[in-house]
Amino acid sequence: MRANRIKRACENKLGITFREGGEFNGWFVYNGIKIARVTIPKGRKEVPPGTLDSIADQLKITCEQLKYLEKCPFKLPHYIFELTDKKLI
Amino acid sequence: MNQLLHEGTASNLSLPIVPPPGIKQYSSVFLDPSYSPWQFYGFGNTTKGREEIEKLMPPPIPENRIVIKPNYSNCSDSTIYLPSFIPLQPKQIFKIDQLIKFRLKKPLYVTVEKDGPGFLAKCKGLPLYGYDEDLHIAVNKLKQEIENLFIELEEDQNYSSEWKVMHSFLRRIINR
Numbered sequence: 001m002r003a004n005r006i007k008r009a010c011e012n013k014l015g016i017t018f019r020e021g022g023e024f025n026g027w028f029v030y031n032g033i034k035i036a037r038v039t040i041p042k043g044r045k046e047v048p049p050g051t052l053d054s055i056a057d058q059l060k061i062t063c064e065q066l067k068y069l070e071k072c073p074f075k076l077p078h079y080i081f082e083l084t085d086k087k088l089i
Numbered sequence: 090m091n092q093l094l095h096e097g098t099a100s101n102l103s104l105p106i107v108p109p110p111g112i113k114q115y116s117s118v119f120l121d122p123s124y125s126p127w128q129f130y131g132f133g134n135t136t137k138g139r140e141e142i143e144k145l146m147p148p149p150i151p152e153n154r155i156v157i158k159p160n161y162s163n164c165s166d167s168t169i170y171l172p173s174f175i176p177l178q179p180k181q182i183f184k185i186d187q188l189i190k191f192r193l194k195k196p197l198y199v200t201v202e203k204d205g206p207g208f209l210a211k212c213k214g215l216p217l218y219g220y221d222e223d224l225h226i227a228v229n230k231l232k233q234e235i236e237n238l239f240i241e242l243e244e245d246q247n248y249s250s251e252w253k254v255m256h257s258f259l260r261r262i263i264n265r
Binding site: 021022023025027032033034035037039041046048049050051054057058088089 | 202204205206207209211216217218220230233234237238241247248249251252
């Protein structure tokens with residue numbers, strides 16, 4: 001999975017706005033409350049598996065769900081359901 | 090009495106032990122120059138299979154070579170030293186005592202592991218990571234992440250209870 005595609009999926013599907021610094025940092029905000037903070041490396045390089053796991057952890061989803069988020073089936077309602085299920089929101 | 094000692098009993102008798110010709114005496118143990126170590130290890134006198142056995146044995150260390158096995162587990166931030174010729178172990182823990190701008194009241198333990206072509210630095214208890222192809226930059230990126238998170242949490246209080254715990258933890262350990 002490429003870093004720029006993960007970033008685009010987070011922006012388009014989860015509505016995360018990234019702040020540019022050394023890396024891209026952004027918060028997933030639900031009802032005005034910051035829930036999850038995600039960091040995505042810059043560039044278009046393939047993200048290695050360990051880093052991919054860390055990104056999934058930051059979003060509080062599994063690596064499989066992150067792959068689905070990047071492709072298509074996993075969307076904002078699924079993500080909110082996932083967070084509600086884990087009693088995070 | 091002297092007579093008794095001179096005659097001695099069987100237990101008092103100390104007879105000189107003379108090794109047979111061709112055999113050296115070594116602290117009352119006779120060492121035969123033709124003695125095979127294979128015999129000692131139970132392989133008998135035969136040299137059959139000796140090459141196979143030698144393959145299993147570790148290679149001898151040259152006398153003039155010093156083997157240093159550094160342990161980086163207890164290294165503090167200022168002494169992180171990992172030359173390129175020493176491979177990183179699957180997971181190594183470093184102690185950091187300062188961030189980029191801020192100093193730490195208590196050290197933080199950073200786990201660095203190999204991830205693809207680079208290194209992944211993580212801190213237990215904080216959902217942050219630093220990734221780079223260089224180990225030092227990966228650790229520095231993680232430090233930057235910790236600082237950024239602390240600054241962002243200081244900006245406003247609209248975050249979930251999970252982040253409140255992290256904020257109080259960072260307040261405790263960061264010396265501004």
